[in-house]
Amino acid sequence: MAMGSREKILEAVKRNQPENTPLPTVPFFEPPFTDSVRKFSEVVQAIGGEVHQVSSYAEINTILKKEFGTKTIFSSAKELAELVQTGLDYKNAHAFADLELAVVEANLAVAENGAVWVTEDLIQERALPFIAQHLALIIPAETIVPTMHEAYGKIGTLDYGFATFIAGPSKTADIEQSLVLGAHGPKSLLVFLIRPL
């Protein structure tokens, strides 16, 4: 009986839990680096990503056209509309199965670990950043924070249905600890750091 178990578990937990100890506050930790943008770029490269510093979406357009040519690209960013293949019917996540490149705008990024925070409202489908063969993320340089603590400080108690930190391309080291990029998700990650001139 489902109801029964709930009460049983809660009762047992309550009976057995120790006396209350207070919740500590998370202090401010001084990061061991000063230039967050530089640190972020270094870490992203160390975890298998590629960083491009750009000043505009036009520059991103040029780079992607050169690297991906006529391959299927999807992005919900209106500035990149001309890259997106027309005639494709992206009705649900499964429609992205053969996508070569997804280009996603991100909310913020973390210098200490190269993680980029993407919330659901910025991607058409939750599966998008995972299912594409390659992924490009676009982040304004000024949104880079030094540590995870600052990141959650900014995220706060914001509402979303789904959100994720993405740090590098999908990877595995399950076969004799040899690192292989592209396990199930993107085989490569491009990060565009936008810093207006």
Place this chain on the structure above:
Amino acid sequence: MHKTIAEHPTLADKFNQDEERVNWHDETLWWVRAKRDKAAHTLPEWEDLRNLASQIKHNVLSNLSEYLIQFEENALKNGIQVHWAADAQEHNAIVKSILQKHGVTQIVKSKSMLTEECHLNDYLQEEGVEVIDTDLGERIVQLAQEPPSHIVLPCIHKKKEEIGELFHLHLGTPAGNADPQFLTEAARLHLREKFLTRKIALTGVNFAVAETGEFVVCTNEGNADMGAHLADVHIACMGIEKLIPLRQHLGVFLRLLTRSATGQPITTYSSHFKKPRPDQEMHIVLVDNGRSRQLGRKDFRNSLKCIRCGACMNTCPVYRRSGGHSYHNAIAGPIGSILAPNLDMKDYADLPFASTLCGSCSNVCPVKIDIHDQLYKWRQVLVKEGHAPAAKKAAMQGMAFTFSHPAFYRMAGKTGKWFMKTTPFMVNNNFNPWYKQRDMPEPPKESFHDWYKKNRKENGHG
């Protein structure tokens, strides 16, 4: 079906027959441990973070019933369906009932040690359900019809040639190809087809947040996300101890988790699931299965702080040289040896003895669990309850007697040295299983007691 009491030594023996493999296993895990050290040293506040994490978890344990209610309330508000399972059977039955409701007989699963603990795969297989594990390491051991041997590195015990052979048999890769890049690519294609066709995906949970009713799943491969986002139904299963109070606490735990596990600064994906998609059903199963009982054991409740990073295994000299399967439990290594006797004292009485009590596990644990102390305490409990392995029981009782009779301790120290010098076979014998593969260390020329007495005299304090 009760297992023999000498299980860990016997199974370790089996693993030890292939010396080359043991050395390789040992070295690989030590290499991972070294990466952990390097990552930890990059953060000046590492020790503060460990303390903080431990304190947060202590607050969780002391208010767990309240946090569970808060989490349930928020998850329901988010549109997630919440289930409660008192034990493994109920957990499995809940999962089955969801599959039945949707008429589904094939699912994809992302790594979850909880479902291993509950033997969900076997259960579902008997019910006619096909479960595909999608973490590469888990898929490999699944094809080999073995359980994972490590909580983070499930097939760490397997050579690439063996994996190549498995893939040749099951996925049709060319015989003799053991290239990790090639084999990973083959698995990618094989599993992509599963992700795209399965209607239900099951995942584990790394952290669940009481404040927001969301849960976080961490993977490097992206398999949890591929499964969950492409399925109509997402079932997430979690032990009740996975709760943390506030979303901002994720900052603390995510900084510690992967640095401790593999030395990475963070996993590739740390996905926050808060609400189902509009066209999706999301379930969460909250599982007790002995956790509330462990909570009531004062000496062992700290084990519930575990965030399953695997660092204690990578550093453990016994784990590295006996292999994960020798622990005959879903969770191997030092932490598994504390959690298992809580599930069944008789079946797992051997595990707290599978340790040198060197303390290395406690030193690396990101949430500062007193692992080696708990192993020592379990030995005493098990001896008292009459579950200790016979050979160990005699030794333990001897030790307890020795420690409580100082005069005898001094004498025993001297006799012991005499014994080891003259009759080493008495020490290096089958009653001392862990030392079977090696020689006991040379006994010191002088006992500590003799040395202390002499030095105190020499320093004029005697």
